[in-house]
Amino acid sequence: MLSAPENKELSYNGLTEHTEGLPADAYFDPRQYERELQRIWYRNWVYVGRSSDLARARSFRTFEIGDQRILLVRDEQRGLQGFYNTCRHRGAALCREPEGMLRAGTIVCPYHAWVYNLQGDLLRTSSKAHASGFDVADFPLYRISVKEWNGFIFVALNDRPPPFEKVFDLPLNRLDAWPLEELVVGHVLSKTMRSNWKIFWENYNECLHCPGVHPQLSQLVPIYGRGLLEERDDPQWRAHAADPDPKFKGGLRSGAATWSLDGKTTGVPFPSLSDADRKAGYVYMTGLPSVFLVGHVDYVRVVRLLPLGPELTEMRVEYLFSPQTLADPQFDLRNVVDFTNRVMTEDAQVCELNQLGLHARPHIRGVVMPEEYVVRQFHEWIRAELART
Numbered sequence: 001m002l003s004a005p006e007n008k009e010l011s012y013n014g015l016t017e018h019t020e021g022l023p024a025d026a027y028f029d030p031r032q033y034e035r036e037l038q039r040i041w042y043r044n045w046v047y048v049g050r051s052s053d054l055a056r057a058r059s060f061r062t063f064e065i066g067d068q069r070i071l072l073v074r075d076e077q078r079g080l081q082g083f084y085n086t087c088r089h090r091g092a093a094l095c096r097e098p099e100g101m102l103r104a105g106t107i108v109c110p111y112h113a114w115v116y117n118l119q120g121d122l123l124r125t126s127s128k129a130h131a132s133g134f135d136v137a138d139f140p141l142y143r144i145s146v147k148e149w150n151g152f153i154f155v156a157l158n159d160r161p162p163p164f165e166k167v168f169d170l171p172l173n174r175l176d177a178w179p180l181e182e183l184v185v186g187h188v189l190s191k192t193m194r195s196n197w198k199i200f201w202e203n204y205n206e207c208l209h210c211p212g213v214h215p216q217l218s219q220l221v222p223i224y225g226r227g228l229l230e231e232r233d234d235p236q237w238r239a240h241a242a243d244p245d246p247k248f249k250g251g252l253r254s255g256a257a258t259w260s261l262d263g264k265t266t267g268v269p270f271p272s273l274s275d276a277d278r279k280a281g282y283v284y285m286t287g288l289p290s291v292f293l294v295g296h297v298d299y300v301r302v303v304r305l306l307p308l309g310p311e312l313t314e315m316r317v318e319y320l321f322s323p324q325t326l327a328d329p330q331f332d333l334r335n336v337v338d339f340t341n342r343v344m345t346e347d348a349q350v351c352e353l354n355q356l357g358l359h360a361r362p363h364i365r366g367v368v369m370p371e372e373y374v375v376r377q378f379h380e381w382i383r384a385e386l387a388r389t
């Protein structure tokens with residue numbers, strides 16, 4: 001599901017012209033997948049994890065984006081350094097573990113023991129002598145772009161990444177009322193989905209599936225129960241324009257305050273939210289291709305996507321709470337995660353369902369229906385990214 005556009009022009013949102021989907025083989029062709037890695041995943045900012053995962057000097061983490069292996073290191077000055085996890089000698093991986101601490105403040109290649117400092121400079125090799133023309137200064141680790149923002153770590157495998165200010169569909173300050181930096185991960189759901197990564201975003205970008213796939217969510221968010229994301233997705237929306245009922249206006253059912261089993265907040269609600277955001281009960285920020293954030297009134301949900309293959313994608317859901325909420329003996333984690341994990345699991349299951357049918361030989365491409373106007377925007381984004389030189 002996607003956030004409603006915030007600067008509303010008062011018109012019907014839906015598509016009024018017949019619109020075709022992407023070619024079916026775009027969801028399984030290995031050459032297409034490789035193009036998308038090169039042009040989308042290796043060029044844009046990609047969310048990898050929380051700053052608190054690398055809080056201590058000399059801590060490291062490794063990640064994979066597509067077939068690229070990344071090494072992140074917290075240096076002695078508390079800066080975050082990012083490299084390809086590759087030695088400049090003959091290309092061995094520098095760190096095999098997903099996380100750990102670097103001894104002695106250096107990165108030592110486990111193969112022939114070249115030694116780098118935490119800024120990636122090559123300090124020494126293990127050779128008895130260096131040939132003329134060889135200079136250690138010419139062999140620093142391959143650096144990547146790293147950005148820490150409100151406790152979130154983004155990387156870009158690109159010397160000239162797009163402006164970070166454009167990483168989300170909304171301005172970077174949209175969730176400033178949420179204390180993002182100080183929030184702590186209280187629960188994680190990780191799933192490997194047998195589907196192409198674009199299938200996930202298509203499903204995220206429409207709620208036509210909500211009445212059938214998310215019965216509980218459709219009760220909590222009544223407009224979803226009508227298969228719509230927001231008020232003006234209904235061609236007849238003007239007839240109900242004065243009706244405050246959330247089934248027309250969007251937002252949570254009456255009496256509910258957050259996404260949870262009973263609709264009640266389970267932690268300490270964030271104190272600085274505007275009345276409008278508190279009433280809506282959720283604010284989405286989308287950072288294609290890898291992440292979306294949802295500001296709920298008492299927690300923040302972070303959903304990270306990483307492509308594992310043409311028909312394999314990892315979804316990781318992080319639930320962030322304030323330290324006060326996590327310390328509260330009344331705090332009922334299950335009330336939140338049992339509800340929202342169910343929604344995320346339902347979505348993961350229909351992503352796999354979608355993928356299963358795509359290989360049918362007569363199925364050249366699908367159709368984008370009027371309510372799926374954000375799916376079409378996503379397709380336009382894909383086409384533009386692939387065409388970008």
Ligand code: FES
Nearest residue numbers: 087089090109112
């Ligand atoms: S490959 Fe790293 S020192 Fe040889």
Ligand SMILES: [Fe+2]
Nearest residue numbers: 001203214347
């Ligand atoms: Fe869904």
